[in-house]
Amino acid sequence: MTIADLKLNQKGRIISINGKGLLRHRLMEMGFTPQTIVTLRKVAPFGDPLELTIRNYEISIRKDEAKMIEIMEIKE
Amino acid sequence: MRIALVGNQNSGKTTLFNQLTGSNQHVGNFPGVTVDIKRGKLRGNNKLEIIDLPGIYSLLPYSEEELLARDFITNQNIDAIINIVDATNLDRNLYLTLQLLSLEIPLVVALNMMDEAKNSNIFIDLNKLEEMLHVKVVPISALRQEGLLELIDKIQNVYKEKNIVNADFLFKKEEKIFNSIQCLKACFDKNNAIKFHHKYLAIHLLETDESSIPNILKKEDKEQLKEEIEKLENYYHKKHEEIFVEIRYKYIESITSKCVRKNNEITKEQKKSLNIDRILTHKYFGLPIFLLIIMFIFYLSFGSLGPLLSDLLATFLNDFNGWSKTILLNCGVSNTFVSLLVDGIFEGVGSVLSFVPTILILFLCLSILEDSGYMARIAFMIDKPMRKVGLSGKAFVPMILGFGCSVPAILATRTLHSSRDRRLTIFLIPFMSCSAKLPIYALISLVFFKAQAPIVISALYLGGIVLALLAALMIKLIFNSKPIPFIMELPAYRFPSFKSTTLLMWEKAKDFLKKAFSVILIASIAVWFLENFNARFEYVTDSNNSLLAIISQAITPIFKPLGFAKWEITASLITGLSAKETILSTLEILLGSASNICALIGPLESLSLLVFISLYMPCIAAFAAIKKELHSTFEAIMQMIFQTSFAWLITFAVYQIGKVMIMCVL
CATH class of the missing domain: 3.40.50.300 (P-loop containing nucleotide triphosphate hydrolases)
Incomplete structure (x- = not known):
């Protein structure tokens, strides 16, 4: 599953980041690295982009990018 | 230092x-x-x-x-x-x-x-x-x-x-990386062309490979780099960029675990922000609330406080012009010079000065939106539809401001973080009909279409938006340029500091005045000169003999295919460049009353004229703003030429199709 599959307020642990080049690099630099926990906070009114909490801050990425990030669901 | x-x-x-x-x-x-x-x-x-x-x-x-x-x-x-x-x-x-x-x-x-x-x-x-x-x-x-x-x-x-x-501490425990850095650094020490700090360059290149650095590396440097990257990737079983990002974040995690103690997972500010966002970015209420906020800002700058201050300023400037005229004439200064100074320079510059209160208020509101963190939420909410035309959500606010006045709208593109988005937005803003065009739309459409006038006016506004969207799509297709992926922090809501917002407001106004002044001054003098002199450079009292009339008569044939080949109209379009509201005042002077325009052209021609007015190049103040933001006179001029030609083509299409339609009906 990827970040795009998360439900509201559901958490996931990042397994890997697909894609390549600058975009992948940038996503990692913003904190999306393996083992990091992501929470889906909100979906924008038009269904895209997403608001996530990662490394104690809120970030917004589009679904296209969210689909690049593989996660494992964390059961509460 | x-x-x-x-x-x-x-x-x-x-x-x-x-x-x-x-x-x-x-x-x-x-x-x-x-x-x-x-x-x-x-x-x-x-x-x-x-x-x-x-x-x-x-x-x-x-x-x-x-x-x-x-x-x-x-x-x-x-x-x-x-x-x-x-x-x-x-x-x-x-x-x-x-x-x-x-x-x-x-x-x-x-x-x-x-x-x-x-x-x-x-x-x-x-x-x-x-x-x-x-x-x-x-x-x-x-x-x-x-x-x-x-x-x-x-x-x-x-x-x-x-x-x-010594930056080595980060890689002390990672012997392989440490060695690779040392090895590359030794290579670079032998290459005189490299002006970057050698160790930084080594780390940077190992992380990103050579593509992002200009061609300063020698062949042997590049080979060495490739070898070292391969070594690292084989050792860590990861892509090279991943290795470095992870080392940094691991180190940060060890810092926060040793240096930071906190009671809650999220800060009070974050919690507060999440709560505020329950309303402000709500699935159904989010956008209406945003529209209300924008409407309030418009009301403040174009409906209440702004016009009030502008009018006060205009009255003062008007009185000032009157006094200086009387005083100068009483002192025996020549008529022509007084006219240049007062009717040309003072009036021209004054008409732009009256923009200033509007700009100040708009920027006060904008910097509050930006500093409070709400701007990021607007971008978040509106990103999806904006992306369809190749822009990001952040471009939305400047575009909306364009309906008020292009000048602050163009200056507001500063909030966009990519130069590509900024250029595209600046290009599209003039398509939004600014508030100065409304009186022109109103008067002309009332003369020709009476009860249907509101439909015509709405169509003009909508037409601008549709054309802007089409133009954006065209650019997206032609340049095949993808919007940069939207990776944006949503900062916690904060109260904007009074000092920062007022300083920003003051700076914007100062910036605009300083840079726009020269352009506007020259334009004012030019328009005055054209209106008051004939081809032999003699001062004329009848505007029908002025240079403006002569030039307009020469240009007018261009507008023949558009249906409004009358020199008086051409003249008003030219003076309209100094500020769009001047179109009406020029028609007023040349025709006795602007509504006499119905003696010159018919309804279809008036429609075609309105379309042209809504699309042709923006006023000189907007030009100054575009020039300032693009950092290029050439590009700004190109944009003006493009817009005017585009306006001509669209108007041509409207007029010719209209003619055919009328023929069919008859």
Whole structure:
């Protein structure tokens, strides 16, 4: 599953980041690295982009990018 | 001594800069730099220059701003760096810090928002933090002006003592990387062409490969680099960029686990923001609330306070013009000169001066939106539809402002973080009919269409929007340029500081006046000259004999295919360039009354004229703003030419189709 599959307020642990080049690099630099926990906070009114909490801050990425990030669901 | 201020967006960098320099700042002219960089002297110490670099998350050149910031630090002889870090979020902020340290430039970390951190029960062990980062850390609150003296003191000491960190500490435990860095550095030491700091370059290249650095590497350097990257990837079983990012974040995790103690997972500010966002970015209420806010801003700047102040200013300027005319004439100054000074320069400049209250109010509102963190939410909400035409959500607010006045709208594109989006937005803004066009639309459509006038006016507004969308789509297809992926921090909501917002407002107005003044002055004189002189450069009293009339008559045939080939109309279109409302006043002068236009053209022609007015090049003040924001006279002129030709083509299509339709009906 990827970040795009998360439900509201559901958490996931990042397994890997697909894609390549600058975009992948940038996503990692913003904190999306393996083992990091992501929470889906909100979906924008038009269904895209997403608001996530990662490394104690809120970030917004589009679904296209969210689909690049593989996660494992964390059961509460 | 030159100090660069470097930090993440939303870390309070601009506030710190304003506190350190006061009003003692200006936009610096740096060679080869297209993004405005502010610099200023430290208050009470002229020897210390502080440079405010764009807010960045990484030294990796991902956006134009980041490329600029990195090149600036590496090329422009910076003596020291103040790295401003948000104490409430060390987890991400320290990433940039670790990159900056590899530059091995004297550096002090300014730990900002300490008050907020304390408030959220976040305790930071400063000694331990200094020990782990190997640099001085000064706790400050830029907003409350706490810790600033100590910060300046420390940075001067670090610089004087040449107290430079050895960046190796980050890779001490990673022997393989350490060796690769040393090996590459040894290569670079032999290459004289390399002006970058060698160790930084080695790390940077190992992380990104050579593609992002200009061709300064020798063949053997490149081979060595390739070999080292392969070695590392084989050892770690990861892509090279991943190795470095992970090492930095692992180190940060060990810092936060040892230096930071907090009671809650999220800060009070974050919690508050999540709650506010339940309403402000709500699935159904979010957009209506946004529309209400925008409407309120419009009401303030174009409906109530703005016009009130503008009118006051206009009345004053009018009186001033009257007095100066009387006084000068009484003193025996020649008629022509008084006319040049008062009717030409004063009136022309005055008509632009009356923009200023509107600009001030709009910018006050805008900087509140930006500083409070709401702008990021607007971008978040509106991103999806904007992306369809190749823009990001952030471009929405400047475009909306275009319905008020193109000038502040164009200046507002500054809030966009990519140069590509900024250019595209500047290009599209003039398609939004500005408020000065409304009286023209109203008068002409009332004369010709009476009860149907509101439909015509709405169609003109809508037409502009549709054409802007089409133009954006066309550009997207032609240049095949993809919008840069939208990766945006949603900062916690904060109360904007009074000082920052007013300073920003003042700066915008000052900037605009300064740069626009020359263009507007020349334009005013030119229009005055055209209106009052004939081809033999003699002063004329009858405007039918003026140069304007002669030129208009010469240009008029161009408008034949559009249906309104009358020189009076051409003349009004020309003077309309100084400010669109002038179109009406010129028609007034030339025709006795603007409604007499029905004697010149029929309904279809009037429609075609309206379409042309809605699309042709914007006024000279907007041109000045475009020139300023694009940093290029050539590009600004090209945009004017494009828009006028585009307007001609569209109007041509409208008129010809209209003619055919009428023929069919008859």
